[in-house]
Amino acid sequence: MxxxxxxxxxxxxxxxxxxxxxxxxxxxxxxxxxxxxxxxxxxxxxxxxxxxxxxxxxxxxxxxxxxxxxxxxxxxxxxxxxPDISYFINQYETTRGNRLMGNDNELTTSMAESLAQDLESKVHKDMHNGARLRNFEFxxxxxxxxxxxxxxxxxxxxxxxxxxxxxxxxxxxxxxxxxxxxxxxxxxxxxxxxxxxxxxxxxxxxxxxxxxxxxxxxxxxxxxxxxxxxxxxxxxxxxxxxxxxxxxxxxxxxxxxxxxxxxxxxxxxxxxxxxxxxxxxxxxxxxxxxxxxxxxxxxxxxxxxxSDIANGRKWLIGQAKGKILEWFQGLADQKRDYDQLWTEIDQRGxxxxxxxxxxxxxxxxxxxxxxxxxxxxxxxxxxxxxxxxxxxxxxxxxxxxxxxxxxxxxxxxxxxxxxxxxxxxxxTPHMSNWKGNTNLPIVPLSTRNGQIFFWDLFKTDGGYNFLLSAATGSGKSVLVNYIVNCYLNSGVKPGGSLLRKPHQKLYELPEFDDGAQVFILDSGRSYQNLAEMFTDSQFISFDNNFKYSLNPFPSIHQWTGDIGQGPMILTMFKAMAAPKHGVTEVQRAEMMTMLTGMWNELGQKSTVTIFVERCLQHPEEYMRQIGKQLMIFAEGGVYGHLFSDKRPAIDFDGRLVVVELEELQNDLHLQLVVILGVINQIQHKIFQGGTARKSLFLLEEAWQWMAGDKDGDKGALIEFVGEFLQAAFRKFRKVRASGGVITQNLMDATGNAVGQAILANTDWKLFLGQDPSSVDKIKNTQSFTASDAQFEQMKTVHTKKGSYSEIMIFHKQMSEICRLELEPETLMIFSTDADDRELMKKYRARGNGVKEAARLSVLEKHKI
Incomplete structure (x- = not known):
């Protein structure tokens, strides 16, 4: 005692x-x-x-x-x-503050600060499954x-x-x-x-x-x-x-x-x-x-x-036999345990x-x-x-x-x-959740058990590209909005701070201006709210208000070499001329020769119309045929106004550029040409920007360019997009850029060579809610490498509308299921729900800014 x-x-x-x-x-x-x-x-x-x-x-x-x-x-x-995440918040702050100089600096800094405050508040309040934000140590x-x-x-x-x-x-x-x-x-x-x-x-x-x-x-x-x-x-x-x-x-x-x-x-x-x-x-x-x-x-x-164990075992050996075992069956279990223990200490040291x-x-x-x-x-x-x-x-x-x-x-x-x-x-309790891949966090998430998870696409020895697969209604658009916002309000250089303490508000910070530049190709206006939130963003839609030219030549600065755009322009013209059946090898070679000659002669003053005229005057019929097929894109053609040199080119200078393709849904050929032209210009913009900031290129609704048989009606169109994407994805790492392909089902990426090539060039795989049968198909076709336990976990990934969404993040052999739980106002801004969007339109029409409209929308929604 x-x-x-x-x-x-x-x-x-x-x-x-x-x-x-x-x-x-x-x-x-x-x-x-x-x-x-x-x-x-x-x-x-x-x-x-x-x-x-x-x-x-x-x-x-x-x-x-x-x-x-x-x-x-x-x-x-x-x-x-x-119960403390102060280290993570300090690290989060060091890449924030003065990252998007200009009209949007105050807004991006404010949103970064709001997110930091929201993270800190979750240390003291329960999330939806009862977890609180924390850091596990062993x-x-x-x-x-x-x-x-x-x-x-x-x-x-x-x-x-x-x-x-x-x-x-x-x-x-x-x-x-x-x-x-x-x-x-x-x-x-x-x-x-x-x-x-x-x-x-x-x-x-x-x-x-x-x-x-x-x-x-x-x-x-x-x-x-x-x-x-x-x-x-x-x-x-x-x-x-x-x-x-x-x-x-x-x-x-x-x-x-x-x-x-x-x-x-x-x-x-x-x-x-x-x-x-x-x-x-x-x-x-x-x-x-x-x-x-x-x-x-x-x-x-x-x-x-x-000695004590030997004596105890000796006694059990003497007792655990005959009738005694019938009366005291627990003796047999004790003897078995003693025998195993003795073997381990006596024979195995x-x-x-x-x-x-x-x-x-x-x-x-x-x-x-x-x-x-x-x-x-x-x-x-x-x-x-x-x-x-x-x-x-x-x-x-x-x-x-x-x-x-x-x-x-x-x-x-x-x-x-x-x-x-x-x-x-x-x-030994030494296991917990993966904490993420960086100590300078860009995209904060949390695991199911509350471990704060910090993620950055660009902190890896491999490529920065990613594939995001999400079933309808699983929170895909909200997640992408969130990722985009996190990259816009963060930079490359450390040393910043959100300066959230009152006595520090007057401190001056360097004007880093190294926040990311993000390009999104979408079909469905999922990112219109996000684009309208920023003053210096660009929202480009192909409706009656479209006043730009898609003529690719003014944006070209180098025709040949490692970053030369000549081959991509050729691919674009091939798609314009013969989207379904392609061109012959002779036509392809002559088209390249003529395009190069026109560029050497006229440079950025080259136009689609000039190239069509030269084709029509060509001595060979096979090139005159190409000219006839391209006439719809020349001056006077059905699509000529979109490629006219009488309109200004899209400059893509906004830090957030959203290209909305919804109006082109019924014209697959034009949609293909627009995508190729836009990708070409965006890729050049990214390469021209170098490594001073991170760049993201996101292709939404990518399933339509990755699914389908090569020999089907869309086969050739898919090949054209595939050539562009593969070429861009392979080069993105050199200029601190990430390409993101967003689709509804991972099986979309396995249906043809384009999807398979994209899958092979994306080190990051992100999955939101998936149909269990789709997960089984992925596993059975071996289109994606994961353990049996990981596939079973993938089936449990789910979304609770209005509360949180789950994302299973794969990187090489590592994986973790994370949760995104946002403040109601932020969720309202990112939401693609029809009712939410109507509320936002209502309050925006009254002259409110995006953040105030979101606040008022949440108040009204909670009253209903």
Missing amino acids: GVFSSYFNKIRKLADYDKVDEMFGFVGYESDYYIMEGGGMAVMFCCQPTPGCNEELKNSLDAIFKKDYPADTTIQAQLVAI WFTVRVPTAELLANDREEKRFRTLILDIEESLKGVGFAPNKLAPNNLLWRLQMLMNTSKDAIWRNSNVKPNACKTFSEQIIEDGNTVHFTPNGIITGKPKEVESDGQVKFETDNQTHIKIMSLSSLPDEIYYGQMFDLVGDWMSGGVAHGDPFMISTLIHYPEQGKAK AKIAHSGTHVIIFSGSAERSERSLAKMKRYFETKRITFTPESVLTGPLFLQNIPCMMDKGYSNYRRHSTYSSEALVFL
Whole structure:
């Protein structure tokens, strides 16, 4: 009872509210390890959780757990949901501010600021599945006992060798271990002890007090720790009632509850601990409050522990036979477990360990604490895993779970089981969601479990192109609007800030003006709202108000060479002359010769009409035939007004350029020619811009140019578009550009060579809601490489209209299902819903700007 007596004696001392630090056993810090009360050296590694598991990870952890540790060494393996995203917000800000100079700078900066504020608010409020925005960390702490308070030279040398070995093992499999110095550990402990919005740890300018010990600063000044029969409360006391109960200030209290693992399924697989984090498979259940999943490991003296197991096994062998097995069937199970344990430690060299797993929940109120505990317990039961809530042992067990504070006394609480070290990897909670591919985030999302996810198409060793596949109604247009907006308000150069603090508002920022330039080819006006939101954007539609010329020659600056546009102009003229049956090789060669001659002679003054006249005057009939086929595009022809040199060319100078093709839906030939002409000019604009900013080229409704048989009516048209897209996509990376093909079904990209080529040139694959049968077809045709588990997950991707949409992002072997949950006003701006668009039109017609129209539309919608 010595451990319990010591603990309760310390609790009694807390009645004065001024000796809280005596609960914590940190004595000092020696260069890179902590000196602990009672004798002990401890190192805490803060690691990145792994987004999954594999055999290499398993083997590395097995090797760590199998090491020859001194008797009473303890290890704490803890997955922690950190209620703080300040680092991510700071990184988000560094590419924002003054990125779209001109009339739209204030608007883009304002929208970036609104998004940052929305992200920060989600740390404190539940999203639709109960998750809150957070960052997961994996803490791995090793404590080795010492004979005295301070280690002798032999103990310290052995400890440093052991820690170095463990550190290298963690590095080798991607944990990115970082030894936490006192400042960083203190910040994390304060974070767990105080979930208040006004907690001091949230202020990055506040530094630890050098005049106080480490233990004295874990609990914020003025706060205390109160132990109840069912948990712990930390916070600022408001009053003490007559019965001794402490009342805390409403906005400054943290309720801590602990559950201990009671039972697991008969067979568990490596990776099953990920199930505890939340329902990652369907996204239906997620934990809201900050929490810790903690597996505690104690290594007893191996000789005695092995002797105890041998004796227990010997007794079972003598008992588990004959009639006794009929009366006590559990003996057979015990004997089997003992036999397996003995084989692992006696024949395979495994170590004996005492281990228990706990879940610790940190809530901001008593009501929320009870609800979170009940919700988590019920969820674990659906996974056939039983956790039992603790009562009077909450205090001592919590202290054992504080990094570095676990000692051999843990075994006295009887919350552990005896395992061989081979089993420990199955109990290690080191898995969480993929956090994204960049530390300078451009497109913020969140995973189903609330992990903040930062994504940038351009942060990859491969290509920047992407394929987005989404069934109708799955939120495709909202997502693309969101992606476009994020790139417009972000830049390439770091060093910016949104300057959201009042005292910083007058600070001057460099005029970076390096926000992206985005080009969208659409059919359906999904991006008209977005284009109208900006002053310097261009919305180009082929209606009666179209006053431009598609004559391609004025936009050409180089005919030959790596970025020469001559071959693409030839492809465009071939499509104009013979869209279905193509031209002969002789015609193709002569057309190229004539186009080159005209360019050399007239340059940018060349026109379609001049080329037609020269073809009609050609001595060979096969070229006069080409001239006749092109006459509809010359002056006086049906489409001649669209290619006339009497109209100005489209300059494509807007930072957001939306080309709307809806009016051309009934004329496939003209639509094809327009697309080729526009792609040619956009591609040249992108190449001309170089790498000073990012560029995006998005082709919406791309299914119509990727689906269908090569020999069908559209076969030749598809080939023309395919040639253009393939040529552009292969070159985009050189000029910091990304090509995005947006279609309804991935199978569209596998129906012909064009789709297959585009699929091969897109490293990023994005999937919104898909019909399950389509996913099965994709899997069966092997048109897309993914694991069986990934295909099953793909079937669960869904959208809840008006609330959120899910996106499964693939990049090489990595994948993650992310959620996009927007503020109602932003969602209104991006919405393509007919009712929403009518509301926006109504308030825009009254002279309101886009943001104000969105606000008024949301108000009216909620009244209906």
